[in-house]
Amino acid sequence: MLLCCMPGVAFVPALLVCWSSAAFIISYVIAVLAGHVEPLVPYISDTGTKPPESGVFGFMINISALLASITMYIRYLLIEKQNESSHFVRSSCNMFTLCVGLMGCTGMGIVATFQELAVPSVHDIGALVAFGSGVVYITLQSIISYKSCPRWNTYFVCHIRMAISAISCIAFIPMIVFASKISMTKIDWTPGEKEVGRSEMRRNMERGERESQRQVSEASRRSWRKQKEQMANNEHLGIFSACGIQLAVQDFPAFWVSTQL
Missing domain, CATH: 1.20.5 (Single alpha-helices involved in coiled-coils or other helix-helix interfaces)
Known part of the structure; x- marks a missing residue:
């Protein structure tokens, strides 16, 4: 009801947030109920690896990527319209920001289409493109917001956007570091399999x-x-x-x- 009351295309960003949140929550609930992941903070990709949650995850994340693309294009048109009278940013910079955002949406589609364990290399590349492009996009948008002050934005909103950008940049670095240290081959290890792994390691050491x-x-x-x-x-x-x-x-x-x- 709230989305329907928004004028013009203002409902699209709100729909993007609601739909993406639902995609993560629904796939998480299905994966936990099916016993495919542990309830305590699993990886997002883990909740979309096995059927039936993999189908739900792939479908909803692809819709999220489409909604994100529409939102970014609307933002591009809005800045172009504002820039006609204020000239606070170059049109080429606005276009470059849009291209970076669309690249991140493409990465989201790759993540949704190629599951974590089916094609791990392609999945990882898609995740890297999605998160990396997303961080660059929101940082560029924060800078554009500052340039449009005080006519088109308040400094309070700009500070919030820049804080979110800084947190995203800080979180992106350890994600890359830790992701490079692991090799994901399965997600549902049992205590018996872990014991077998330790026994095998012990036998290998003794053999050595x-x-x-x-x-x-x-x-x-x-x-x-x-x-x-x-x-x-x-x-x-x-x-x-x-x-x-x-x-x-x-x-x-x-x-x-x-x-x-």
Whole structure:
């Protein structure tokens, strides 16, 4: 009823907020009731991975991306109309801001279409484009709002927009850092599977230790064989040297006699 009372196209931004919130809440409720995710703060993408919530999530988020595109285009036309009399921003800057926003809407469509576990690389790229472009878009809109003061905006509204932009920028950095540290392969781990994972890790460590000990033992045996061979060679050389000296001593008198004759 409230949306119907709004003049012109003013209902579109409000409809966008209501529809997007409903998309997240409905898919979350279905995923929790189906036992696909834990109730305590799951990832948004986790609530749209498995059917039936994946169908609801994909459909509603695609509608949200469409509504967001319409909202951004309306904002673009509004700034163009205001700029005709005030000239507070370049038209090229306004167009660039619109293109950045539409890029974020495209990322939303990619996230909705390619599920988290089905095509994770494409899903992650879509999420990066959606969130990154969204942060840039709201920051640019905040700057434009300041430029349009005091005729078309109040400083109070501009401060609120810039605060939201700052929070979004700060939140975007740890999201990228933590997302790069994990590799999502499944979302419903059970205690038994976690125990199997620890046992497998323990077995791998023990196997690695045994392999290291075996390699050390083999190296020790090779070193000992080389030492024995060297000792044997030295012993043979000693024997040959002793025999040579003995023969030389024994033959020396005969040699001396023959030279005297």
